[in-house]
Amino acid sequence: MKKLFLPVYFFTLFLFVIFSYLFTDQNLSYFHNIYTGFATNSRTIATMTYVIFVLLFFVFYYLILKYQKSINIKKLILLTSGILFLTYPAILSYDIFNYIATSKVLFFYRENPYILMPIEFVGDPLLIFTRAVNKVALYGPVWIKITGISFILGFDNYVLTLFNFKLLVILFYLGTIFLVSKISKNMKSVFLFALSPLIIMETLVSSHNDIVMMFFALLSFYFLIKKRIFLSLIFIIASILIKYSTIFLFPVFIYIILKTIRKESINWERVFFISALSMMLIFFLSFLREEIYPWYAIWFLVFSYLIPQRRNLLYLSNAISFGLLLSYAPFMFSGTYSGSTPLLKIILIFLPVLCLYLYLAVDRKFKFSKKLGTIKIS
Amino acid sequence: MKNLRWVLFLFLLVNLSSVRVFAQSDYVLPYPSQMPGNKFYTINQVIEKISYFWYFGNFGKTYYYQKLSDKYLVEAKTLFEYKQYLLAYKSLLKSNRYFEKIYPYLLSAKKEGKDIFEKQKILKEASRKHIEELEKLKNNIPDKFEWTPEKDSPTNLNLWTTIDTSIAIRSKTL
Numbered sequence: 001m002k003k004l005f006l007p008v009y010f011f012t013l014f015l016f017v018i019f020s021y022l023f024t025d026q027n028l029s030y031f032h033n034i035y036t037g038f039a040t041n042s043r044t045i046a047t048m049t050y051v052i053f054v055l056l057f058f059v060f061y062y063l064i065l066k067y068q069k070s071i072n073i074k075k076l077i078l079l080t081s082g083i084l085f086l087t088y089p090a091i092l093s094y095d096i097f098n099y100i101a102t103s104k105v106l107f108f109y110r111e112n113p114y115i116l117m118p119i120e121f122v123g124d125p126l127l128i129f130t131r132a133v134n135k136v137a138l139y140g141p142v143w144i145k146i147t148g149i150s151f152i153l154g155f156d157n158y159v160l161t162l163f164n165f166k167l168l169v170i171l172f173y174l175g176t177i178f179l180v181s182k183i184s185k186n187m188k189s190v191f192l193f194a195l196s197p198l199i200i201m202e203t204l205v206s207s208h209n210d211i212v213m214m215f216f217a218l219l220s221f222y223f224l225i226k227k228r229i230f231l232s233l234i235f236i237i238a239s240i241l242i243k244y245s246t247i248f249l250f251p252v253f254i255y256i257i258l259k260t261i262r263k264e265s266i267n268w269e270r271v272f273f274i275s276a277l278s279m280m281l282i283f284f285l286s287f288l289r290e291e292i293y294p295w296y297a298i299w300f301l302v303f304s305y306l307i308p309q310r311r312n313l314l315y316l317s318n319a320i321s322f323g324l325l326l327s328y329a330p331f332m333f334s335g336t337y338s339g340s341t342p343l344l345k346i347i348l349i350f351l352p353v354l355c356l357y358l359y360l361a362v363d364r365k366f367k368f369s370k371k372l373g374t375i376k377i378s
Numbered sequence: 379m380k381n382l383r384w385v386l387f388l389f390l391l392v393n394l395s396s397v398r399v400f401a402q403s404d405y406v407l408p409y410p411s412q413m414p415g416n417k418f419y420t421i422n423q424v425i426e427k428i429s430y431f432w433y434f435g436n437f438g439k440t441y442y443y444q445k446l447s448d449k450y451l452v453e454a455k456t457l458f459e460y461k462q463y464l465l466a467y468k469s470l471l472k473s474n475r476y477f478e479k480i481y482p483y484l485l486s487a488k489k490e491g492k493d494i495f496e497k498q499k500i501l502k503e504a505s506r507k508h509i510e511e512l513e514k515l516k517n518n519i520p521d522k523f524e525w526t527p528e529k530d531s532p533t534n535l536n537l538w539t540t541i542d543t544s545i546a547i548r549s550k551t552l
Contacts, residue, residue: 109492111435120437122493 276303403506436487
């Protein structure tokens, strides 16, 4: 079993790469030769296949965690990253196109993306397939500056630029894994984080910038642990200036700085627990702004996996991850964001959490009655 | 035949008695901001100067000058209504100065290969709106005005000439 499942895992990843290209956009002229229209013409098959992939990824996640001691983590991460680097990035979200459009406003047109929307550059070929062209830049200036590297190295070739953006996000994913290992000093955390199906999907496939934001947040915590307050301040600000959400870590951050200045001991497990909870709270409140997007889970997953000893948090994080990845299915199936899709999405997000807590409650009751039985016998 | 005459008469009556309104611009001017004398007025001006750097790029600069030109036109209009002719006159000159800077930036954008058709359309709309407001203003203010401050020498303001110049500046873009 141990020897068999890893080749099957890699083979599944390869199949997922092929599957991802069935979702290429009709208007994406650069991929016109490989456009099949499968995802829109055969919605039922596409959705079922996607759900099977999600289930498989979670099975592999379980197996990897179970046999982690006999697995070469570095090879596993590099191979997973390398294979998924080849995926079509807009199978689940079109954000990568928005990142490129924003970057183009600044680095190609040399205009301020906070004032000008991509749609104002009439005739630009990316207007046909980019979704948020009628919005000014949504992300912080640090993110836009960082994307300049990928954009400029794209040499005006869209496909090259697209994969440069994917590579950039993968590099930050690898950097975050490094920081997780440095901070937690626990291989279980590294396995939990690096191979989490949600992290993999949203980072290696969809290339969301949330991982970049969390990289800087973790880097800031890393320097806090090392008591280098100035550097940690710079990096937390950098993190905030990527996607703003980590501003909710600031109170935790100030608390640690005060403790450090007073030379009081810091319970880092508690710090990460509170950080996970505060980011989870913001994640759940994100529906007030727009809706709960699956990639927002990266905000708290990073902290949850740093403290795997907090079992309930870990189970909750994984249950939410599972639900979030399944929540893509209603749109994939119906092709619309309206109708029953929003409700189905919410049900799918929270159903695994509900199942988990029912299971835990039953399990606890069972253990408790077993304990009572043991007491009675003795 | 008699009916036809009545129809013709009514047609002429309606057309001659009504005020001829040329196609008005849909362009919307901003609300009046703080007026001179307000304690936030100077702060606003400082922000304006700093935001020059925020509006970089040729399209950015077009936005910047368009915004300021609109702002000072509204300011001038409000001040004229309150008969603050000297301040109004200065605001109008400012609006003119900013307006004149818009088109060269659009031309630079064109040289960079940017499609300026939509922006040019907006500029024309803005020009029409400005002209519309300036014509209305001209009807409500004196031709010339001597502004005499309490402890200063008087200033002669050629208000109509200034408004005509302002209209001419905007007409160039039409």
